[in-house]
Amino acid sequence: MHTLELTVNGQGHKVEVGLKTTLLEVLRDKLHITSPKVGCNTGDCGTCSVLLDGVLVRSCITNALSVQGKSVTTLEGIIEPGDIHPLQKAFHENYGSQCGFCTPGMILASKALLDANPSPTRDEVKEALSGNLCRCTGYVKIIDSVLAAADEMKS
Amino acid sequence: MSNVIGQRVTRYxxxxxxxxxxxxVDDQVxxxxxxxxxxxxxxxxGKIKNLDISAAEKMPGVAGVITAADVPCNAFGLIPDQPVLVGEDIRYKGEAIAAVAAVDEDAAMEALEKIGLEIEEQQAVLDPLEAMKDGAPQTRPEGNFQIWDxxxxxxVNLGxxxxxxxxxxxxxxxxxxxPSVEHAPMEPICSLAVPHAGPKLTIYTVSQALYFHLGMLCGILQMEPGDLHCKQWKAKTGSAWRHNTGYADLNYVGGTVGGGFGGKNDIMADHVAALLALKTGRPCKWRWTRAEDLLYSTFRGxxxxxxxxxVTKQGRIIGRQMTSIRDAGSYASLNPYVVEKHxxxxxxPxxxxxxxVRGYCVYTNKPPASSMRGFGITPAAFATEVQMDQIADRLGMDPWEVRMTNAFRKGEFTPTKRILNSVAVIEVLQNLAAKAGVELPGHLKAMASTQERG
Known part of the structure; x- marks a missing residue:
């Protein structure tokens, strides 16, 4: 076993992990942070998406020891507890979430986009979310939600 | 409560x-x-000739192994033809034979490799058209056809x-x-069973059919074994199914489903998780991999x-003969109901x-097909609408006109003689044409469902 030190949502953690432990397993099984989901475990569906030092990654194919000393943000950490992020508000108000299983990954992928590009076009939103699958919505309301959040964050 | 019609409603x-x-379910810690x-x-x-779990049971980290012998009532479903774990006769590749509960995934996978399994392989039938032929290998002892009367x-016969x-x-x-279609919800099949003293059980489920499955699970587990009603029911039908009894021992927690689309209308994991929880006395979680979910969960057959x-020269359909063959896979699941609705x-419309109409429900050596959005109506609509275009082509008519000419009018009836008092097929088509930018000719614009057929 090896010791992994990392920061998750602003809080420092020290956990014991094996050589093949994934970041997703650290988050879910050791820290009990459950918004990143196990959808495919092969890096194809995006339900496990988190931000690693601000960059969108798939935690199911990210080796835990490769994030030594780094900072991870999950959906629980994108805003202070009790407050709500414009993306969360927009997904809620625009029905961008249906069953909810893909939603944490979708919102984090959207945040990575808006952090880099505050005024994306519809096509740029589609491109940014192309690694995150949803089987309920047909994506239209998800894209509407991201564009609505971008508008609100600019004003 | 205020009137919400016309208002945007916040999701609860x-x-x-x-x-x-x-x-x-997978988020429950x-x-x-x-x-x-x-x-x-x-x-x-194939037939199981030998199944030896003794080495697997002794593996470090293994808390319990179950086989068909551990299942109190090993037949479930609306038509109770499906075993929880195969006793002898394997009907499809991927059918569960034994299950292991261990401290982690590695220990569980290693234990699976220690299970001794000898199978006498038999000739399978995978194509429903082959399965319908005389002399075809038999998927089930009852034959390859679902029988009605x-x-x-x-x-369905009319006229x-x-x-x-x-x-x-x-x-x-x-x-x-x-073709067959997999629902592929983002949330794979998952079940968590937590035992309590009693023995009682809490099961966290992805089920879309909580009350159906609650009854079936009480039957499979034979909870409250002294219950007379259960025994009588079982003796009569051999079914793992109980009505209105035994629920006190089983706390079935569901309702938060990460996508279903009809793919969580059959019990796939709850029974195994429950049996292992009762055997080991510890919480047991069975989360299918994405590969297992794609290969072995139910699907649209x-x-x-x-x-x-x-057809007449004017485009009226005066008679239809329809023959539909459903590849049901290896067990009934909801297939017969799907075929009926089809x-x-x-x-x-x-x-x-x-x-x-003749609908054949044909059993093959594939995982059981079951419900998916529309219960058999969607493939019927696909075929019917392609056929409407082909009729239009043959007659040199406008496909809108062929559809509106034949569309239900108020007071007409379906092939099962259901009289329709509220019909809007014509109006829906008019609306659709307007939205698609199609300019319908005047006589189609003037058509209405309330007009009697001339």
Whole structure:
């Protein structure tokens, strides 16, 4: 076993992990942070998406020891507890979430986009979310939600 | 409560979804939970000659191994033909034979490799058209056809179809193949069973059919074994199914489903997780991998649909003969109901006065097919609408006109003689044309469902 030190949502953690432990397993099984989901475990569906030092990654194919000393943000950490992020508000108000299983990954992928590009076009939103699958919505309301959040964050 | 019609309504669970607070089954954290893995059949059809779990049980980290011998009532389903774990006869590749509960995934996978399994492989039948032939290998002892009354098909008959074909100006026939479709919800099949003193049990489920499955689970587990009602029911039908009894011992927690689309209408993991929890006395979670979910969960079975219509020069369909073959896979699941609904609605939203539909539900050595959005109606609609275009082509008519000419009018009836008092097919088509930018001719714009057919 090896010791992994990392920061998750602003809080420092020290956990014991094996050589093949994934970041997703650290988050879910050791820290009990459950918004990143196990959808495919092969890096194809995006339900496990988190931000690693601000960059969108798939935690199911990210080796835990490769994030030594780094900072991870999950959906629980994108805003202070009790407050709500414009993306969360927009997904809620625009029905961008249906069953909810893909939603944490979708919102984090959207945040990575808006952090880099505050005024994306519809096509740029589609491109940014192309690694995150949803089987309920047909994506239209998800894209509407991201564009609505971008508008609100600019004003 | 205020009137919400015309208002945008906030989702009651929406805020939890966008903050990550929603707890799906896999998100329930229960300390000490064991990981479940199943030994699945490597062949599509065969007989188990030997199954030895003794070495697997002794592996470090293994808390329990179950086989068919551990299942109190090893037959479930609306037609109770499906075992929880195979006793002797394997019907599909991937069918669960044994299951292991261990401290982690590695220990569970290693234990699976220690299970001794000898199978006498038999010839499988994978194509429903082959399965329908005389002398085909038998998927089930009862034969490859689902039986309705004395027939090996479900039938819906209206009027005199043979006479309609004699009177027809044109006969238009088409064959439609609809492949199988997997629901692929983002949340894979998952179950968490937590034992309590009693023995009682809490099961966290992804089920879309909580009350159906609650009854079936009480039957499979034979909870409250002294219950007379249960015994009588079991003796009568051999079914793992109980009504209104035994629920006090089983706390079935569900309702938060990460996508279903009809793919969580059959019990796939709850029974195994429950049996292992009762055997080990510890919480047991069985989360299927994405590969298991794609390969072995239920799906929309494939269809082979033939439609032959008797048509007049004016585009009226006066008779329809429809023969549909459903590849049901290896167990009934909800297949018979799917085929029935297909037959009831096979004529589409059109008034056809003479109809003969035959729906075959054919068993093959594939994982069991079951419900998916529309219960058999969707493939019927696909075939019917392609056929409408083919009729238009044959007659040189506008496909809108063929549809609106045949569309149900108020007071007409379906092939099962259900009289329709509220109909809007014509108006829906008019609306659709407007939205698609199609300019309908005046006589179609003036058409209405309330007008009596001339």
């Amino acid at each position: 669970d929406g805020m939890a979804h966008v903050t990550g607070e929603t707890k799906f 229960v300390p000490g939970t064991l990981t479940v893995k199943a030994l699945r059949s490597p062949v599509s059809k 004395d027939n090996n098909y479900r039938q 005199d179809v043979d006479k309609a074909f004699e009177q027809a100006d044109e006969i238009v026939e088409s064959v439609h193949l609809h 494939a269809w082979h649909i033939t439609i032959k219509d008797a 037959c009831y609605l096979g004529a589409g 059109y008034f056809i006065p003479n109809v003969r």
